[in-house]
Amino acid sequence: MATFELYRRSTIGMCLTETLDEMVSSGILSPELAIQVLVQFDKSMTEALESQVKSKVSIKGHLHTYRFCDNVWTFILQDALFKGDECQETVGRVKIVACDSKLLTQ
Amino acid sequence: MATSSTSNVYVHVIEDVVSKVRDEFINNGGPGDSVLNELQGLWELKMMQAGAILGPIDRSAMHKAAPGVPITPNPVHDLNVPYEGTEEYETPTADLLFPPTPLQTPMQTPLPGTARTPLPGTAQTPLPGTADNSSFYNIPTGGTPITPNEYSSALDNGGVPEMKGGAGRPSPYMQPPSPWLNQRPPLDVNIAYVEGREDGERGASHQPTTQDFFTLPSGKRKREDFPPQYHTGGYIPQQDGAGDVLSDDLEVIQGSNTRYDSVNSNQQMFVLGGKLSSMIPQFDGPIPDPYDDVLSTPNIYNYQGVANEDYNIVNTPAPNEIQAATPAPLPLNDTGDDDEDEPLNEDDDDELDDVDQGEDLNTTHLILAQFDKVTRTKSRWKCTLKDGIMHINNKDILFNKATGEFDF
Numbered sequence: 001m002a003t004f005e006l007y008r009r010s011t012i013g014m015c016l017t018e019t020l021d022e023m024v025s026s027g028i029l030s031p032e033l034a035i036q037v038l039v040q041f042d043k044s045m046t047e048a049l050e051s052q053v054k055s056k057v058s059i060k061g062h063l064h065t066y067r068f069c070d071n072v073w074t075f076i077l078q079d080a081l082f083k084g085d086e087c088q089e090t091v092g093r094v095k096i097v098a099c100d101s102k103l104l105t106q
Numbered sequence: 107m108a109t110s111s112t113s114n115v116y117v118h119v120i121e122d123v124v125s126k127v128r129d130e131f132i133n134n135g136g137p138g139d140s141v142l143n144e145l146q147g148l149w150e151l152k153m154m155q156a157g158a159i160l161g162p163i164d165r166s167a168m169h170k171a172a173p174g175v176p177i178t179p180n181p182v183h184d185l186n187v188p189y190e191g192t193e194e195y196e197t198p199t200a201d202l203l204f205p206p207t208p209l210q211t212p213m214q215t216p217l218p219g220t221a222r223t224p225l226p227g228t229a230q231t232p233l234p235g236t237a238d239n240s241s242f243y244n245i246p247t248g249g250t251p252i253t254p255n256e257y258s259s260a261l262d263n264g265g266v267p268e269m270k271g272g273a274g275r276p277s278p279y280m281q282p283p284s285p286w287l288n289q290r291p292p293l294d295v296n297i298a299y300v301e302g303r304e305d306g307e308r309g310a311s312h313q314p315t316t317q318d319f320f321t322l323p324s325g326k327r328k329r330e331d332f333p334p335q336y337h338t339g340g341y342i343p344q345q346d347g348a349g350d351v352l353s354d355d356l357e358v359i360q361g362s363n364t365r366y367d368s369v370n371s372n373q374q375m376f377v378l379g380g381k382l383s384s385m386i387p388q389f390d391g392p393i394p395d396p397y398d399d400v401l402s403t404p405n406i407y408n409y410q411g412v413a414n415e416d417y418n419i420v421n422t423p424a425p426n427e428i429q430a431a432t433p434a435p436l437p438l439n440d441t442g443d444d445d446e447d448e449p450l451n452e453d454d455d456d457e458l459d460d461v462d463q464g465e466d467l468n469t470t471h472l473i474l475a476q477f478d479k480v481t482r483t484k485s486r487w488k489c490t491l492k493d494g495i496m497h498i499n500n501k502d503i504l505f506n507k508a509t510g511e512f513d514f
Binding site: 004006007009010011012015016018019020022023028029030033036037040041044045046047048049050052053054055056057058059060061062063066068073075077082084087089091093094095096097098099100101104 | 122123126137144148152153476478491496498499506507511512
């Protein structure tokens, strides 16, 4: 089953990747096993986001760049405003990377 | 910094992943449970240091216990107080000392039991003494690349703010990486050896003092001819520049006559060529360049070089500048005057570049999600996203659904 490797770029994904890199470099973990862990992370993360997260966010901003390539949308927003359930954030520049949700269910 | 809900989700994900790969670790000759625990510990540690999960982790109920004194939400660690690690593997004071650098995966190669030496001059307080060092093989001082945290107090370590990867081993980065580098003379590499060099000497700085450095093993220099020339009275010939060539080559030739003849000949040839080029009168006029506005003005200037084909030239031709025309075999650009005569405008785009790259990695805001629909009407874009992780303003926010409205 294919997974989105998208979430490996998140904080939690990067922490895992680095941990695995350290362990593989020092030889206590085999690369194949590290890849298996990462794949499992993809699945677990996707599932957790579906089931455990219930919040809704609205995003507004000026679209500086858009790109659609390989079924992945990449937006770069400027002066974006994020409104969540209880929080609100503004950022000067943010990148949004979004994969096609339909690909997972195929 | 994470809220409690996102922290819980992360902890849940970690637990889920670990439990699902446990079989792989234990069965079929895998590395074993201890390695898996180590992996989990390291992972959680990094997450805590990144501020993505709040410690301590309450595993019994899988929900966050009373906050107590969460360590990680406060990214600035005061090194003057004893480290209050509450869990076995929390000995990461070296991480507090060395600000983490994001995306440094390849560099962290801790070998078990090696280089626990902290940086010289750093605040040493809790690090080496902790008995926990032995429990985990070496991890905790591994750098945490991700963190967005400031770690401003970490700058106490003698002003070494940066640790590229592997904070657990500061020593390789503080000691000279190799004796080879120490021996390398601090020579301006633009002053290449004379032979074979054509136009690398622009603005070469005369460094008569460099003669001292050539007593070093010649193996460091690829061209053995180089050092001896400098022994000729410590004079480094300059081949660029108009007027200097004439006076220089005489001395050089004489001085190095006693040395390598082959080098001499090359040098002489070059110098001669240099001489010649400075004295060759240009008989052809400016090349009529259809796209060059320079020639539209009357040619009242005395061009010594081929007419200017440089597109960067603004309409006014530089009067005394010998243009670097490509056909000329030995262009005589005097680089010292470039700023005055011909604005290269090389800084024009710097501001634009900074807009994109000026933010350091600590403040790179990123949203990773899946999209359901992306539409556009004229310049108005709308999208619906789902299952996303937002990392903005140093915070992690998760969402199940998101709607975006952007104006292009």
